[in-house]
Amino acid sequence: MPDRIGKYVIINEVGQGSTGRVFLSHDPYYGRDVAIKVYNLENESDEQKSSVTRKMFFNEAQMVGRLQHPNIVPIYDAGEEGGQYYVVTEHIHGARTLAAYTKPDNLLRIDDVVEIIYKCAKALYYAHNRGVVHRDIKPNNIMLTNDNDVRIIDFGIALVSDSDISRIEGIAGSPSYMSPEQVQSAEITAQSDIYSLGAVMYELLTGFRPFRANNLSKLLHQIVFATPPPLHSLREEISEELEQVVATTLQKEPEKRFGNASEFAAALTRVYQDLRNQYSHIDRKEKFDLLRKLRFFHDFSHAEIHEVLRASDWRDFHAGHAIIREGEMDDRFYIIVSGEVGVESGRRSIGILSEGECFGETSYVDGAKRTATIMANTDVRLMRVSSSLLEQASASCQLRFNKVFLRTLITRLQSPNLTTTT
Numbered sequence: 001m002p003d004r005i006g007k008y009v010i011i012n013e014v015g016q017g018s019t020g021r022v023f024l025s026h027d028p029y030y031g032r033d034v035a036i037k038v039y040n041l042e043n044e045s046d047e048q049k050s051s052v053t054r055k056m057f058f059n060e061a062q063m064v065g066r067l068q069h070p071n072i073v074p075i076y077d078a079g080e081e082g083g084q085y086y087v088v089t090e091h092i093h094g095a096r097t098l099a100a101y102t103k104p105d106n107l108l109r110i111d112d113v114v115e116i117i118y119k120c121a122k123a124l125y126y127a128h129n130r131g132v133v134h135r136d137i138k139p140n141n142i143m144l145t146n147d148n149d150v151r152i153i154d155f156g157i158a159l160v161s162d163s164d165i166s167r168i169e170g171i172a173g174s175p176s177y178m179s180p181e182q183v184q185s186a187e188i189t190a191q192s193d194i195y196s197l198g199a200v201m202y203e204l205l206t207g208f209r210p211f212r213a214n215n216l217s218k219l220l221h222q223i224v225f226a227t228p229p230p231l232h233s234l235r236e237e238i239s240e241e242l243e244q245v246v247a248t249t250l251q252k253e254p255e256k257r258f259g260n261a262s263e264f265a266a267a268l269t270r271v272y273q274d275l276r277n278q279y280s281h282i283d284r285k286e287k288f289d290l291l292r293k294l295r296f297f298h299d300f301s302h303a304e305i306h307e308v309l310r311a312s313d314w315r316d317f318h319a320g321h322a323i324i325r326e327g328e329m330d331d332r333f334y335i336i337v338s339g340e341v342g343v344e345s346g347r348r349s350i351g352i353l354s355e356g357e358c359f360g361e362t363s364y365v366d367g368a369k370r371t372a373t374i375m376a377n378t379d380v381r382l383m384r385v386s387s388s389l390l391e392q393a394s395a396s397c398q399l400r401f402n403k404v405f406l407r408t409l410i411t412r413l414q415s416p417n418l419t420t421t422t
Contacts, residue, residue, distance in 0.1 A: 005036055006081050008088065019053050019156065024091055027076075034076060035091040038084055056156035057085045063155050067130065071123035073143065073151040089153070094146045094329055098139035098200065104207030106322070109315070110238065111275040113204045116142075118268040119150040120197055125261035127152075128190040131161030135188060137196035138177045139203065146329050147388065159188055175219055176209045180252050183220045191254035194264055198249025198257075205242075206234035210250060224252070242271045284309065291383070294356040296335050296404060304397040311389035317376040324360060328370045331387040333360035339380030344373040352377065361405050 001023070002010055008025040011033070015022040020039040027034050039057045061078035068074060077088035098116070101108045108116070120142060127134065134141075135157050143151040157173065173182050179195035181188060202210045210228035213219040231238045231246060245267045251257045258264040291297050291305050300308070314337070317323055323334070326345065335358045343351040343359070350372070353359055359374055390398065 005038065005084065005086055006077075006079055008034065008036055010036075019056055025088075027088075033091045033093070035089050036086050037089070038086045054085070057087065059158055059160070060087045060154075060156055062160055063132075063158075067127055067132065067155075069123050069126045071119045071150045071152060072127065073153045075155075090151075092143055092145055092151060095143040095151070098142045098144060098204060100144075102139050102203045102207060106325070107207055107235075108204060110205065110235075110242070111272060112148075113201060114242070114268050114272045114275065116144070116150055116204070117197060117201045118265050118272065120152060120200075121194075121261045121265035121268065123150070123152050124190070124193050124197065125265065128193070128261060133159040133188055133190055134193050134196075135159055135182070136173045136177075137193055137200060138174045139200055140174075142200065147331055175216060175223075176211065178220075178223060179254070180224045181254060183223050189254060190260060191257050194249050194257050194261055195251075195254075197261075197264070198246055202228065202231065202246055202250070205231060205238060205246070208234060239271070239274065241274060245271060287314070290337055294335070294337070296356050296358060299403070300397075300400050304394070304400055307393045307397045308383075308385060308390075311393060312383050312385040315382050315384055317380050317382065319376050319378050321376045323374040323376060323380075323382070324370055326370050326373045332384050333358060333387065334374075335383045335385065337381040337383055340377045341380060342375045342377045344375060345371065358404070358408060361408065 001013055004010060005023070005025070007029060008027055011024045011026060013021060014024045014035070020037055023036045023038065025034050025036045026032075037060075039053055057078070060075060063075045064078050065075070073092070074090050075087060076090070079086060100106070107113075120137075124134065124137075132155065134152065134155060136154060137152070141152065141154045143153055145151065173196075175183075177196045177199045179188075179192040180186075182192055199210050202208075208229075211219055211222040211226060213222055228250060231243045232240075245264075248267070249257055249264060258267065287309060288302075288305060291308070297305055297308075317339075323341065336353060336355050338355055340352060340354045341359070342349055343353060353374075359372075360370070390401065
């Protein structure tokens with residue numbers, strides 16, 4: 001591992017791929033940590049592969065300062081030193097890719113998926129309007145930050161409208177997410193990215209890719225000719241409106257998809273509003289009355305409870321559902337409105353929490369990881385409170401929370417089992 005690349009001080013290696021290595025580094029000029037991708041060129045014996053890798057470097061190098069969008073990872077710098085070609089990007093501490101949420105037993109909530117894909121669609125619309133087609137949209141190229149924001153990464157095989165010096169011809173991309181026109185080496189437009197993002201959404205919603213086969217030839221044939229299983233057959237709570245949106249993105253002919261990624265985002269907005277209305281079927285007065293009865297809020301004033309309502313949303317979980325998992329990071333904590341949950345650590349049951357109790361208090365500590373898994377023992381209704389939104393509440397409201405958390409901590413320290421929660 002080098003000590004330095006250009007002006008950047010190398011801290012440690014954080015990843016490897018087929019085209020190079022990624023290092024966590026420090027930029028002394030701006031005083032910030034960055035990620036440096038160093039391309040494997042000097043050790044590449046395959047001349048054709050070396051040529052493609054070199055073009056991928058030049059592709060990303062062209063993006064320096066070009067795409068400045070909150071949901072696209074910024075590329076700060078690119079260069080060559082001692083035969084090493086490198087690209088410098090933002091380093092997102094603690095981020096994970098969406099690949100973590102593509103398994104049937106670890107899916108995100110439907111409204112969270114809709115919100116994530118909405119942000120991606122808006123980011124792609126921005127890139128497309130600047131002549132850039134990503135061409136490799138897949139779960140591994142979409143990062144989820146600690147505050148549940150989104151970053152699209154890796155423009156190594158992107159098509160740039162005003163440049164052909166680094167164009168990678170032929171089939172390029174990740175087969176499972178390729179559009180039919182990519183598979184057939186036809187003209188690639190913005191509609192190809194829309195298809196790929198739709199395929200990612202399908203997988204995030206169901207835990208399965210739209211098309212699956214035991215060899216590449218069969219997979220590519222399915223992409224061109226087959227129809228994926230209906231979403232509701234894999235996850236019954238998916239609405240007809242959402243199913244139609246995803247089906248539109250996966251149309252075989254580009255002209256039958258959304259006209260642009262902004263239209264895709266607009267369709268998702270309508271679906272999201274319907275979902276939010278569905279989740280908010282209890283009106284504010286009923287919510288207030290429910291909270292007033294919970295022992296968690298016994299010392300809160302009416303005004304403070306209303307403040308909490310503004311910083312929260314409500315979620316229902318069926319029995320057996322994993323609400324949060326050990327090792328995760330986010331800024332939300334939960335108050336049990338009704339039902340019962342089990343607390344597990346290292347796959348060992350350590351306790352039970354019920355109506356009026358809370359969990360997830362570690363979200364109050366910046367960068368802290370969950371230390372336990374919370375499973376719904378029964379159907380439960382939870383109030384999910386955002387720590388970042390709560391910071392905007394009045395000092396008296398925040399003080400109430402601090403007192404409840406302190407009391408909870410003392411109680412759990414005295415318990416033989418629940419010495420720690422989440």
